[in-house]
Amino acid sequence: MSKNTTVSNSVIRRLPRYYRFLGDLLSQNVAKMSSRELSEKMGLTASQIRQDLNCFGGFGQQGYGYNLAELYKEIGNLLGIDNQVKTILIGAGNLGRAIASHIDFNKRGCNLIAIFDSDESLKGTEVAGMSVHHISKLHEFCKENEPVIAILCIPKTGAQAVADDLVSMGIKAFWNYSHYDLQVNYKDIIVENVHLGDSLLTLTYRVNNQ
Amino acid sequence: MSKNTTVSNSVIRRLPRYYRFLGDLLSQNVAKMSSRELSEKMGLTASQIRQDLNCFGGFGQQGYGYNLAELYKEIGNLLGIDNQVKTILIGAGNLGRAIASHIDFNKRGCNLIAIFDSDESLKGTEVAGMSVHHISKLHEFCKENEPVIAILCIPKTGAQAVADDLVSMGIKAFWNYSHYDLQVNYKDIIVENVHLGDSLLTLTYRVNNQ
DNA sequence: TAGATTGTTAATCGATTAACAATC
DNA sequence: TAGATTGTTAATCGATTAACAATC
Numbered sequence: 001m002s003k004n005t006t007v008s009n010s011v012i013r014r015l016p017r018y019y020r021f022l023g024d025l026l027s028q029n030v031a032k033m034s035s036r037e038l039s040e041k042m043g044l045t046a047s048q049i050r051q052d053l054n055c056f057g058g059f060g061q062q063g064y065g066y067n068l069a070e071l072y073k074e075i076g077n078l079l080g081i082d083n084q085v086k087t088i089l090i091g092a093g094n095l096g097r098a099i100a101s102h103i104d105f106n107k108r109g110c111n112l113i114a115i116f117d118s119d120e121s122l123k124g125t126e127v128a129g130m131s132v133h134h135i136s137k138l139h140e141f142c143k144e145n146e147p148v149i150a151i152l153c154i155p156k157t158g159a160q161a162v163a164d165d166l167v168s169m170g171i172k173a174f175w176n177y178s179h180y181d182l183q184v185n186y187k188d189i190i191v192e193n194v195h196l197g198d199s200l201l202t203l204t205y206r207v208n209n210q
Numbered sequence: 211m212s213k214n215t216t217v218s219n220s221v222i223r224r225l226p227r228y229y230r231f232l233g234d235l236l237s238q239n240v241a242k243m244s245s246r247e248l249s250e251k252m253g254l255t256a257s258q259i260r261q262d263l264n265c266f267g268g269f270g271q272q273g274y275g276y277n278l279a280e281l282y283k284e285i286g287n288l289l290g291i292d293n294q295v296k297t298i299l300i301g302a303g304n305l306g307r308a309i310a311s312h313i314d315f316n317k318r319g320c321n322l323i324a325i326f327d328s329d330e331s332l333k334g335t336e337v338a339g340m341s342v343h344h345i346s347k348l349h350e351f352c353k354e355n356e357p358v359i360a361i362l363c364i365p366k367t368g369a370q371a372v373a374d375d376l377v378s379m380g381i382k383a384f385w386n387y388s389h390y391d392l393q394v395n396y397k398d399i400i401v402e403n404v405h406l407g408d409s410l411l412t413l414t415y416r417v418n419n420q
Numbered sequence: 421t422a423g424a425t426t427g428t429t430a431a432t433c434g435a436t437t438a439a440c441a442a443t444c
Numbered sequence: 445t446a447g448a449t450t451g452t453t454a455a456t457c458g459a460t461t462a463a464c465a466a467t468c
Contacts, residue, residue, distance in 0.1 A: 012412055012415055012416070013412055015411070015412070015415060016405070016407070016408035016409075016411035016412060016415075017391075017405070017408060019411065020389070020405075020407075020408065041394075042391075042394075043391075043393065043394050078415065078419075079411055079414055079415045079418070080414055080415060080417070080418030080419070081414070083414075083417075083418055085414065085417055085418070093312075094307070094308040094311045094312045095308045095312045097304070097308065098304040098305045098307065098308030098309075099308075099406075101304045102303075102304045102305045102406075103406060103407065103410060104407070105410075107407075108407055108410045108411050108414055109411070109414035109418070110410065110414060148417060149413065149417060172417060173413055173416070173417045175409070175410060175413055179230070181227075181252075181253075183253065184251075184252075184253050190413065190416045190417055192409055192410070192412060192413040192416075194406065194409055195226070195227070195230075196309075196312075196313060196404065197226070197230075197313065197314070197317075197318055198223075198226035198227060198230065199226075199385070199402055199404055200313065200315075200318045200320065200385060200402070201225070201226035201229065201289055201318050201319070202222055202223055202225070202226060202402060203359065203383055203385055203400065203402040204289055204290055204291070204293075204295065204318055204319035204320060205222055205225060205226075205288065205289045205290060206222070206383070206400045206402075207290070207293075207295055207358060207359060207382060207383045207400060208289070208290030208293055208295070208319070209288075209290070
């Protein structure tokens with residue numbers, strides 16, 4: 001059902017939001033919807049919704065609209081929700097622990113299988129139902145379990161070194177919370193930088209400039 | 211020194227990143243830099259950097275480049291770092307506590323002055339050196355202290371009601387971590403939605419599609 | 421069938437890049 | 445002065461919106 005054209009980054013960034021809204025509508029027992037109705041709920045144009053969805057295939061039906069259950073399933077497939085990619089988390093500080101507990105990884109196509117920290121005193125402590133490993137066990141663990149995604153909740157200092165290590169151990173993607181822009185260095189590795197500080201600063205800017 | 215043209219959202223989103231890179235360079239004692247050198251460090255084009263900065267004023271010098279200390283200060287002023295906007299946080303769960311402790315608010319132009327939660331059992335517990343207030347004290351507190359920014363680390367259910375309340379109490383801006391898109395409802399209120407789940411899902415998509 | 425709404429092409433808009441004259 | 449690099453205008457590129465024929 002999917003087309004062979006390259007999908008732009010702008011479209012990819014909107015997919016999770018579509019998925020979220022569709023899930024909500026389904027839980028309210030809405031069965032079908034036109035692009036116009038959906039556009040009003042999401043604050044987009046109907047045109048954009050139709051363009052976006054048609055990057056992947058013709059999920060609608062002329063004269064009817066979109067079957068939401070079907071569309072939800074299709075987008076879930078596109079995202080790869082069922083793949084349950086093996087994921088590890090590095091850094092069990094405040095933020096790392098919150099991410100581990102707060103994010104529903106399974107619903108986002110990921111399976112969090114281990115947490116590591118360099119602090120000896122955190123070794124063995126429980127986070128999100130898992131026991132924290134010391135970072136010295138990382139190499140052995142990766143060899144055995146071949147995780148694909150690494151979440152970095154570590155300080156800027158050392159982020160580069162840890163990322164280099166992880167790439168050499170076969171990690172293919174980073175969800176990066178460190179104050180460090182990883183994409184600069186790795187061409188073939190997938191990186192999603194989450195700069196919470198930058199996000200707050202844009203808010204600050206807008207508050208101070210109307 | 212600032213110009214009167216409206217600044218596009220794309221430019222605003224890049225400002226914090228410029229600020230971050232400039233801060234790093236200064237801490238490495240780099241005093242001056244041309245747009246081309248900076249573009250190589252940041253993975254942008256020199257043209258874009260010059261265009262971006264000229265939205266706000268001519269901060270460079272022909273034949274020389276940019277004085278980094280001066281540029282850093284200018285961007286800090288634009289962002290409003292020194293304004294120290296009064297900020298409150300609603301929701302002292304895993305995520306709320308991590309945000310409170312992990313983010314350096316003062317460096318981002320904000321002053322976190324109070325934390326609230328609806329859970330009676332959290333009342334009085336310490337988070338980031340502050341004592342958690344029960345949500346019933348919110349109205350009185352806002353009347354007295356007039357906070358401007360509210361951080362929402364609460365579940366989707368109730369987010370709407372809490373946000374409505376906060377708007378009526380004079381809150382002007384939201385840093386929203388709830389799984390709920392606030393911008394749909396308020397036209398004049400500034401909202402920065404942080405959808406960590408959506409961020410992870412785009413990574414999942416890319417991992418599963420090359 | 422008639423009405424509705426998609427899928428898709430064409431037009432518009434905005435953002436990025438290139439080019440270069442101004443100038444330090 | 446000559447060289448370098450900005451500030452700014454013009455050209456290009458990409459993303460969004462509008463329009464409409466296809467079709468359920």
